[in-house]
Amino acid sequence: MPTDLSRRGLLRLGALSTMALAGTESLISQATPAAPASGAVYLNLNENAFGPSPRVQPAIQQALSQLNRYATADLAAQFTQQVAAYENVSPDQVILGEILGGLGLHLSSTGGPGGEFLYSTPGYLALIDAAAQLGGVGVPVPLNAAGANDLPALQERIGPKTRAVYLINPHNPTGVLNEASAFQSFLRNASQRAPVIVDEAYLEYSTDFRTRSAVTLVREGANVLVFRTFDKIHGLAGLPIGYTLGPKALIATLKQQGLEDAEGLGRLNLAAASAALADPDHIPRVRSTVAAERETWNGVLRDLRLKHTPSAANFVFFDAGRPHDEVAGSMRQQGVVVARAFPPYSTWVRITIGTPQQNAAAQQALRRALA
Template structure:
């Protein structure tokens, strides 16, 4: 006879109980969640970017060097702008902190609410204050109201176009004129993270205002349509004094940038066909979402980005919990839009699953 100690006996007894309680339990691992929260590009980066990373892996023991110059030159050629007006890096939070500290505490920053808050969240440590302006009825930046919010304390206006979370795009001519007028009064920072999801983005960018010498800065990122979110690389086109001030602080310097990020970004800029294919795929999936929302008679924004924003007719926390229970993770709740959901565009099969879950969640139209 084999005698079992108490710990072994309890372990075997517990296993037997579990096998009786769950006779059909599978050994298969659980399905990974469907992550539709952060507006990533699920189609991934350009094959050229992946090849550039592979080719550069042998150099990981070396510090970043010419890669900074290579990407700067590629951006300068693309944007038709001087290299000394280009600051590399994902710089929105650094930019907010720098501007709020410059001139001492008490400066104000005007932005649209709800909105992406990386820049305005960064101003508080240096004594900056945030003035939020609600979106207009079309869920776009309310440019007249933003202009009215500027006063002698304003350090900068921060605009996102296409907007986040609504995905709406302001009329190109009116937007450019408004930015020009605002820039005569204060610095205007325009975040164009999602602009390349529009086929006519080149006609919509306000980068020409930077080239003309206006008090305008334009931010772009490789984290969205270029599919390089994990590499955290972007750039700012800035007035020369602002660019020089940021660079003097070490922002955009070689020691703060990954060479893999730089070579991937440089290769991505060369592969415009791939970006166009991603744009087309995202547009098709976005329209499938909008078709569902029209069918269910739900209000939704005219998003032109890689996400949709709509009124689910029930509290965000409740809807998000129901979807999370089905393995679908969506964007956070937005101020003043308690029943609205922001859902990123995923892969086609992920979107189909998410749309089915949302269709079951929505009240009848």
């Protein structure tokens, strides 16, 4: 979505300047705490506690010298070429920006009101909510017993009114990945009947994300779109930017409608994202560090005998055995903020994986909340 520096907070740049990371140990020791001056630990928005690539801060410093200038179409085109090379797709299959809302508006306006948008529930609803503004009808399909997208149920619900299918993989809030071959098969079949949007915001936390990614089908020309964001594993939530990969004709239409606006993308956002994408070593470091902390969390959950999902993302999701608000309220009183409730999982809690110190504080708060 369009951003500007005044709205997103120039003061965050000071935090970025501390991120000179060289390995797992420095990731842990130099991570900027995701907490305000009050001292609270915020583990509710799935931010990357370990920060961006060390290449980002110099890129931002260089871009600051032109802070009085709008980002240009040339800058956007250069970054598009970089993304296309990274994803092994044609540049005309790439549109920049966090466009899920705009995509929902476009798909809902095509064919008039009443189009149906299938999605897994509970989930992230930016696209669904946007479609509803122009008469789109959200069709929620519950997750399966494992907490993954229920592919057979979704396939059964696709019909003549289906305008699009929106899936998150791994899913949020459960963190569960669909089995790779079954997911690819579903995408091939479903995309012959309606566009399928796959939100892969957390997929890069998986070691085999490249083989799992739905980008494979984009390269084949299927009616599939893949959304990625730099807000998560790349650690750029303070300078939000993403991109979508999809069919050439649809990408061209979206650009004609103004969904990719260079000025709105922001000069600093483009500079930061370009530097992040150019670092081949940072993501593996973050991934391995988060995986180790996630396993520590799983050990605590096993020790507490709490049912939890096999999350492949940077958060854990577990059944606390009592109302969510009771557990979250107790933890908040202890200075730890966790995610909102996700009905109908009324006793389940999602906690973002933070630094070891933050996780230890959250684990202690959880134990006290359940005592």
